[in-house]
Amino acid sequence: MIRSWLDNKRERTKAKRQPSVVSFFLQGFARSACQLVVPERKVYTERKESGEYLIIPKDLAELATYVEKGKNVFFFTADWCGDCRYIKPQLPEIEADFPDLQFIEVDRDEYMDVAVEWNIFGIPSLVVIEDGKELGRLVNKDRKTKEEIEAFLTSVQSA
Numbered sequence: 001m002i003r004s005w006l007d008n009k010r011e012r013t014k015a016k017r018q019p020s021v022v023s024f025f026l027q028g029f030a031r032s033a034c035q036l037v038v039p040e041r042k043v044y045t046e047r048k049e050s051g052e053y054l055i056i057p058k059d060l061a062e063l064a065t066y067v068e069k070g071k072n073v074f075f076f077t078a079d080w081c082g083d084c085r086y087i088k089p090q091l092p093e094i095e096a097d098f099p100d101l102q103f104i105e106v107d108r109d110e111y112m113d114v115a116v117e118w119n120i121f122g123i124p125s126l127v128v129i130e131d132g133k134e135l136g137r138l139v140n141k142d143r144k145t146k147e148e149i150e151a152f153l154t155s156v157q158s159a
Contacts, residue, residue, distance in 0.1 A: 053092040054105040063104070063111065071130040072102045073153070076120045076139075078109050083143040084124040090146045098153050101128070128156045135159065 054075065057063040066072050075091070077084040095103050108115045108123050118127060122141030126149065127134065136156040138144065 053095050054103050056105045056107075060111065060114070063106065063114065066102070066104050067129055068132050070102055071100060071135075072104050072128070073098075074104050074106050074127045074129065076106045076108050076115060076123050076125040076127070078107060078123055081123050083141075087124055087144055087146070087149070094146060094149055094153070097150060098157070100157075101153065126152065128153070 055066070057066065066074075077088070091103065095101070106114065108120060115121075120127070120139055122139060124144055125137070125139040126144075127137045127139065129135065136152065136159070138149065138152045
């Protein structure tokens with residue numbers, strides 16, 4: 001008797017589990033909300049040739065060339081980072097104050113392996129490298145001001 005009651009209950013439950021329009025909508029919304037949308041990135045060439053302020057490497061090989069040669073400031077950022085968007089408009093002025101440095105923008109999400117290897121867990125962050133040797137780093141999760149960045153770069157240059 002209990003067995004037949006359980007079987008009937010299962011049959012009634014299966015019949016009630018027909019998907020509704022609302023559940024289809026919610027499933028579609030959940031799928032679309034989870035999809036990663038990566039916008040097209042504008043690729044910059046050398047700043048001296050194009051007049052742009054940040055160099056954005058096209059791939060890991062190009063990024064490696066900047067590590068190996070020259071005196072470069074690697075600016076780790078991400079599109080979703082509010083603190084990065086706060087300081088980015090001030091970078092042309094900072095770059096103008098330090099003409100002997102090249103500024104390279106590194107998208108932390110695109111180059112996650114590099115960020116992990118260099119222990120970049122907070123953004124925006126800056127790492128100064130000259131010919132493969134690290135000269136200094138300003139790495140933390142705090143919002144950085146123009147004055148803080150300029151003081152950091154001045155201390156790196158004088159060292």
